[in-house]
Amino acid sequence: MKLLTKINRYFALYASLVFLLGGIAFYFILKEIIREETSEVLIFERDHTLQQIKISQGTIHYDSSMEKMIVPTDGPLRADTFKDTLMAELGDTKELIPYRQLTSYRNIKGQTYQLVLRESLLEQKDMIFAVFVSLLIIFGAILLGLLLVNRWLSRRIWQPFYQNLQQLRQYDVTQNRFMKTIDSDITEFDELNSALLKMTGKIEADYQNLKEFTENASHEIQTPLAVIRTNLELLTNELQKASSFEIISKIDRAVQQVTRINQTLLLLSKIENQQFNTQHPVNLKERLLTSLENFQELAHARQLTVKTDVYHYDQTLSMNPTLVDMLCNNLLSNAIKHNLAGGWIDIFLDNQQLKISNTGPVLIHPPEKLFERFKKENVSNESPGLGLALVQKICDTYRWQLTYQYEAEKHTLSIYF
Amino acid sequence: MKILLIEDDKALSEAILTFLLKEDYICEMAANYRVAEEKIRLYQYDCILVDITLPDGNGLDIIRELKKHHVMAGVIIVSARNSLDDKIMGLDIGADDYLAKPFHLSELNARIKSLVRRQQFQGSNEIIFRDIQVLPDRKEVSVGGHRLELTPKEYQLLLYFLANTRRVISKDALAEHLWGDFMDTADSYDFIYSQVKNLRKKLNQYSTNVYLHAVYGIGYKFVKD
Numbered sequence: 001m002k003l004l005t006k007i008n009r010y011f012a013l014y015a016s017l018v019f020l021l022g023g024i025a026f027y028f029i030l031k032e033i034i035r036e037e038t039s040e041v042l043i044f045e046r047d048h049t050l051q052q053i054k055i056s057q058g059t060i061h062y063d064s065s066m067e068k069m070i071v072p073t074d075g076p077l078r079a080d081t082f083k084d085t086l087m088a089e090l091g092d093t094k095e096l097i098p099y100r101q102l103t104s105y106r107n108i109k110g111q112t113y114q115l116v117l118r119e120s121l122l123e124q125k126d127m128i129f130a131v132f133v134s135l136l137i138i139f140g141a142i143l144l145g146l147l148l149v150n151r152w153l154s155r156r157i158w159q160p161f162y163q164n165l166q167q168l169r170q171y172d173v174t175q176n177r178f179m180k181t182i183d184s185d186i187t188e189f190d191e192l193n194s195a196l197l198k199m200t201g202k203i204e205a206d207y208q209n210l211k212e213f214t215e216n217a218s219h220e221i222q223t224p225l226a227v228i229r230t231n232l233e234l235l236t237n238e239l240q241k242a243s244s245f246e247i248i249s250k251i252d253r254a255v256q257q258v259t260r261i262n263q264t265l266l267l268l269s270k271i272e273n274q275q276f277n278t279q280h281p282v283n284l285k286e287r288l289l290t291s292l293e294n295f296q297e298l299a300h301a302r303q304l305t306v307k308t309d310v311y312h313y314d315q316t317l318s319m320n321p322t323l324v325d326m327l328c329n330n331l332l333s334n335a336i337k338h339n340l341a342g343g344w345i346d347i348f349l350d351n352q353q354l355k356i357s358n359t360g361p362v363l364i365h366p367p368e369k370l371f372e373r374f375k376k377e378n379v380s381n382e383s384p385g386l387g388l389a390l391v392q393k394i395c396d397t398y399r400w401q402l403t404y405q406y407e408a409e410k411h412t413l414s415i416y417f
Numbered sequence: 418m419k420i421l422l423i424e425d426d427k428a429l430s431e432a433i434l435t436f437l438l439k440e441d442y443i444c445e446m447a448a449n450y451r452v453a454e455e456k457i458r459l460y461q462y463d464c465i466l467v468d469i470t471l472p473d474g475n476g477l478d479i480i481r482e483l484k485k486h487h488v489m490a491g492v493i494i495v496s497a498r499n500s501l502d503d504k505i506m507g508l509d510i511g512a513d514d515y516l517a518k519p520f521h522l523s524e525l526n527a528r529i530k531s532l533v534r535r536q537q538f539q540g541s542n543e544i545i546f547r548d549i550q551v552l553p554d555r556k557e558v559s560v561g562g563h564r565l566e567l568t569p570k571e572y573q574l575l576l577y578f579l580a581n582t583r584r585v586i587s588k589d590a591l592a593e594h595l596w597g598d599f600m601d602t603a604d605s606y607d608f609i610y611s612q613v614k615n616l617r618k619k620l621n622q623y624s625t626n627v628y629l630h631a632v633y634g635i636g637y638k639f640v641k642d
């Protein structure tokens with residue numbers, strides 16, 4: 001729910017409560033006011049009638065209409081009393097109508113008279129109805145106003161907020177898409193902006209440091225590795241005992257693994273640091289076929305049937321040749337490595353996509369994990385699990401879409417250019 | 418055969434030096450740009466191994482210097498940078514080969530031999546080991562006068578073995594030589610095993626010598642019995 005809607009919802013709730021209570025209070029107040037008014041009218045009427053009697057020197061017009069009644073009475077003189085009463089209407093309907101009634105007793109020339117005056121309270125009903133309708137109209141107007149103001153606000157005042165939000169969504173430090181916040185004259189938004197800028201600045205600095213660290217670390221490791229390796233090789237030729245060979249072999253393999261991991265990490269960070277910027281026209285088909293030739297015998301040794309359909313490809317793209325070779329080699333070595341003996345590899349390339357399908361064992365991990373660094377299917381495998389991370393990184397560099405599908409021991413990697 | 422090794426890391430250069438001396442090369446070391454420049458001016462070398470990052474200069478500048486003075490020595494760049502730009506730049510200004518650290522000494526050896534061969538015989542050369550004869554420019558192999566039909570990988574293997582005779586060559590070094598960094602060694606061991614077996618079989622078609630010996634767990638050795 002939008003913030004404004006939420007606020008408005010509470011506001012509307014509060015408004016309806018106020019209107020409800022206000023309406024009830026209004027009802028009673030109005031009713032009381034009208035009664036008071038009517039009472040005053042009745043007193044005025046009484047005084048007026050008594051005045052007339054005085055002027056006409058005691059001549060009393062006996063009257064017995066609904067509004068005014070003067071009758072002689074035997075009872076004692078009593079104080080004036082007001083009273084609400086219902087009277088049947090004259091005519092056919094006989095509807096009961098509320099009246100205010102004033103009863104007075106006066107002694108005129110030795111005779112006690114009862115004077116009864118009545119005033120209809122029918123207006124009261126109309127009045128209350130009118131008030132109720134007005135209240136409803138005002139309430140509706142307020143709700144409508146809220147809605148319109150809401151829209152206007154979200155278009156005008158919230159605009160910088162939404163723009164910044166959009167920027168934040170597109171923010172990606174790995175793709176060099178940074179934040180450029182839009183200023184507003186609203187304190188809260190500006191505070192948020194400055195907090196965001198501070199945070200993203202920190203992220204960028206950290207990311208930069210990390211990239212540099214990875215590259216420097218990998219780079220610094222290369223030489224000691226070379227020292228270990230060369231000395232190990234020297235040592236190999238000094239040895240005579242089979243058991244020593246076994247030890248050397250284990251060390252050698254471990255060094256080999258570290259070397260490979262290190263080189264791949266270095267590559268990944270170099271790609272991230274955009275050090276493969278040199279572009280040349282590259283024919284992907286030729287590169288792919290060359291790479292395939294390099295692996296041909298290996299595929300053959302594992303009794304894999306390799307089928308290629310690359311003849312619809314007829315373009316050259318501006319790319320970095322090393323990255324392209326790396327891509328081809330990684331994809332193909334992957335398809336050979338993670339295959340079943342006697343399986344097959346199907347390579348399809350046209351101007352839109354490169355698709356490599358191969359038979360292979362059932363996946364243990366969820367497919368989306370495949371492209372993460374150090375994620376490998378087979379834990380006992382010596383492969384560090386960086387090959388697909390590298391493929392992913394290269395695809396990212398050229399904004400290619402990389403997808404993976406698996407069904408019934410068939411793995412398919414597709415790259416859409 | 419005289420080699421100049423320009424490398425600032427002492428441990429590494431010592432190891433390489435030990436190896437090269439064992440391979441019967443005459444080898445000298447220079448740990449920085451200044452010494453390297455001096456040695457190049459004073460002496461003649463057949464092959465120069467250059468590290469790009471030196472404490473007091475850039476290895477690429479040494480290559481430029483060499484080419485300026487028309488020094489005929491072959492140049493192999495040995496770099497930890499392993500960057501394509503360095504490689505292209507190095508080859509552009511006249512280096513003959515590029516080897517990324519860390520490398521196998523047997524690989525370095527093969528590169529040096531191949532380079533020297535190209536340099537000294539302008540390509541028209543042959544490699545002879547006992548009754549094996551290889552013509553590298555025609556990629557032809559014959560044993561005892563009989564032509565052998567080898568697959569490209571078998572040929573590469575043989576050449577590598579011939580450059581590193583009498584030495585134990587690890588399976589990893591072989592795998593890296595054949596596929597670069599792209600094949601994990603464990604996956605290619607079987608293949609190397611079968612390739613070596615095939616190669617041995619083909620050599621023994623016309624030769625009674627057993628050249629290829631498996632060295633327990635680690636690799637192979639190419640010797641005459």
